[in-house]
Amino acid sequence: MTKMKITLFMLAAIAGCLMMSSVSAMTHIVGGGHGWRLPDNQTFFEEWAKPRTFGVGDRLVFPYRPGSNNVVQIDKKDFEDCTQKNVIDMYYLGPTILDLNDTGDFYYYCGIGKHCEVGQKLHIKVVKGEGSSGNPFAFQVAPIHSVADIPAPAPISITSSASSVQNFGMVFGLLAFFLSLFTYGGQCYDCDNLF
Secondary structure, three states: OHHHHHHHHHHHHHHHHHHOOOOOOOEEEOOHHHOOOOOOOOOHHHHHHOOOEEEOOOEEEEOOOEOOEOEEEEOHHHHHHOOOOOEEEEEOOOOEEEEOOOOEEEEEEOOOOOOOOOOOEEEEEEEOOOOEOOOOOEEEEOOOOOHHHOOOOOOEEEEOOHHHHHHHHHHHHHHHHHHHHOEEOOEEOOHHHOO
């Protein structure tokens, strides 16, 4: 019971901090729902990054479990050749969250086995200004002022709130990470007392 209270308190604290983050900053979950793992094709992460704008102040989140993948930041030549001659940084304890503080080109890949060669690599260009996740989602909404004013629907197009999607993704990812701490190899040590 104590573990559950501590876990719920930590999740609530983290969620609160994330929701207070700047509205203009984007959090990019690398690979979206696929995450940072072996892709189905060699251009998967290139295609994922293509419609996005990475701005100074944004965050880049590589969701993975420690031991299954890692993140190696390298220069352009190492990126193209899948070598580690000029390693800038290495991250092993997933998920890895990187703050994008400078403009320019940044190169990342997974340094485990042949993961880079099969396409687990990402190149992004960080620009000054606001980041975006690509094309906004459009929803059809009919304005209703009162029950008597319900005419035939006249849909209007509005865009989704990127910060809401960002906060949901971060909270969900961190919740999954914390829950993974309670499991090892698919076996749950204290499943009965988890919730």
